[in-house]
Amino acid sequence: MIQERLQKIIASRGYCSRRKAEELILENKVKVNGKVVNELGSKFDSNVEIIINNKPLVLINEKHYYLFNKPRLVLTTMVDKDNRKTVADFFKNIKVRLFPVGRLDYDVSGALIMTNDGEFANFVMHPRYEFQKTYQALCKGKVHKDQITSLLKGVLIDDNYKTSAIDAKILNYDKEFDESIIELTIAEGRKHHVKKMLIAADIFLKKLKRTRIEFLTLDEVEVGKYRELKPHEIKKFYGIYKSTKVR
16 A cells, blocks of 8 residues: 555545644644654555544545635634634534635635545645635725736735736725725735735725635625535636646
8 A cells, every 4th residue: 555644644534634734743633553643754554543632533435615705703713712703603514524725814704615625625725726816805095006006016025025916906996985996816825915915005905805716706605605516616626727737
């Protein structure tokens, strides 16, 4: 039997993403055959006995995928030690362990994929594949064309890291409330990425919502609700990466 890295085995069993599995390993929370393993390079047979946080890790029978419209003021985590509202609170009727694919800030709403497929989560989150995400931002004041141009040409965030929007435009300006709505699409995902871009372009953000992940939109998915992804939608993610490689 071919041996695989421990974090990949954990992800394939649907416990969490590979990235989260690496964190658990480094935190001494993973045991293999009764012994704590805390080295990321460790390899084992895929059917090895694994215990995480003193609970056996079993194989999953079915893989589940959901598109969730996350409300604002909800944590993108399954457990919170301070008992704040988390995305898990919206999936209590689902009888399998799910976890979020990537993150949305506490004060950001919108599209978030939930799954128990760790390998799919790792694929979608990996920066190599540059999946596009679209956001709408409610901003204070009138956003000008030169600010949008700066987002497209590139702004500096995180100690001179240059990043640019794939697309950006002004959707609306409300004179009465002195508010603008802009839309931008990015293919990166650093912490607070969009917020930092707007600050760099001297745009005052009031609210932020992710409206699209690649081809997935929130059409007919109300805030706080979700829908199951169709098999062809899962395949389409892998197809996007393959078509990008061909180009």
